[in-house]
Amino acid sequence: MLKVAIMKALRPDARGLARAAAVIKRGGLAAFPTETVYGLGASAFDPAAAAGIFEAKGRPHFDPLIVHISGLRQLRSVAAEVPPAAALLARRFWPGPLTLVLKKRTSVPDIITSGLPTVAVRMPAHPVAVRLIKLTGPLAAPSANRFGALSPTTAEHVLRQLGPRGVIVIDGGPARHGIESTIVSFDRGRPVILRRGALPDAEIAAACGLRKVRLARPGARVRAPGQFRTHYAPSVPLKLIKPGAAAAPRGAAYLAFRRRPEGEFRRVEVLSQSGDLREAAANLFSALHRLEMSGAKVIYAERVPARGLGLGILDRLRRAAAR
Numbered sequence: 536m537l538k539v540a541i542m543k544a545l546r547p548d549a550r551g552l553a554r555a556a557a558v559i560k561r562g563g564l565a566a567f568p569t570e571t572v573y574g575l576g577a578s579a580f581d582p583a584a585a586a587g588i589f590e591a592k593g594r595p596h597f598d599p600l601i602v603h604i605s606g607l608r609q610l611r612s613v614a615a616e617v618p619p620a621a622a623l624l625a626r627r628f629w630p631g632p633l634t635l636v637l638k639k640r641t642s643v644p645d646i647i648t649s650g651l652p653t654v655a656v657r658m659p660a661h662p663v664a665v666r667l668i669k670l671t672g673p674l675a676a677p678s679a680n681r682f683g684a685l686s687p688t689t690a691e692h693v694l695r696q697l698g699p700r701g702v703i704v705i706d707g708g709p710a711r712h713g714i715e716s717t718i719v720s721f722d723r724g725r726p727v728i729l730r731r732g733a734l735p736d737a738e739i740a741a742a743c744g745l746r747k748v749r750l751a752r753p754g755a756r757v758r759a760p761g762q763f764r765t766h767y768a769p770s771v772p773l774k775l776i777k778p779g780a781a782a783a784p785r786g787a788a789y790l791a792f793r794r795r796p797e798g799e800f801r802r803v804e805v806l807s808q809s810g811d812l813r814e815a816a817a818n819l820f821s822a823l824h825r826l827e828m829s830g831a832k833v834i835y836a837e838r839v840p841a842r843g844l845g846l847g848i849l850d851r852l853r854r855a856a857a858r
Contacts, residue, residue, distance in 0.1 A: 568707025574676030788831035
């Protein structure tokens with residue numbers, strides 16, 4: 536049975552953190568900020584609490600959760616093995632928007648990993664997340680939204696999507712990166728990207744001394760979180776287009792990369808007037824939330840350049856368009 540608390544935003548101070556930690560220690564859920572998106576956290580060692588995450592989100596049980604840690608000592612409590620390439624990436628990019636898929640310890644409940652022998656682990660860089668995890672221990676935490684819906688990058692997004700579920704949220708301000716972490720597994724010691732995200736492919740390749748890192752092909756078997764073809768979607772249809780390719784049909788909204796389109800749209804959002812992909816990523820989900828709430832019947836979203844962080848942005852837009 537899902538344990539809930541009164542749904543409201545808490546300040547990210549000692550009192551707010553203590554209250555959220557107390558809820559988690561009692562087997563409840565608390566949403567908290569990270570540098571990527573807001574997470575919905577429960578103890579990584581409590582199967583009943585983890586079940587509450589799946590219930591609150593409407594998430595299928597075959598989609599594993601990411602375990603968030605505050606330091607390397609906690610990594611040893613959830614991961615049985617850390618291959619050299621994983622250790623190298625952890626030293627280079629942790630804390631930060633990188634999730635590593637590692638062989639799990641038996642102490643991690645199967646519900647967290649969807650029965651897989653591996654566990655997805657991340658060390659977030661947001662100070663509020665780190666302070667909370669130090670109080671609670673490792674947290675299983677997917678994005679704090681309904682399954683398949685737009686990811687939350689503010690406490691307001693969490694309140695709007697999960698308000699009826701009664702989970703508390705710590706308000707740590709807007710997420711800095713704005714899209715989820717990059718997920719990496721290892722095949723014979725070499726990194727494989729399972730999900731593109733806030734850490735670009737090229738940075739992972741450079742850290743490993745490789746020209747490029749292999750991208751896993753989509754398959755029927757889910758090996759890590761966030762691998763569904765349809766995901767991160769608004770409640771209205773989204774159509775991915777070339778810049779300026781859309782007319783302005785009645786009731787349409789528009790997501791532009793750099794420049795406002797011609798024509799009258801119900802609402803227009805511009806990701807980055809300077810063409811900065813980091814700024815575009817940080818603004819992506821907030822812009823989509825505003826377009827979703829505009830009353831538009833359809834959202835036209837421009838493609839962004841397919842390089843660097845643009846690959847992670849395009850991944851989110853393609854999945855939103857596949858709904």
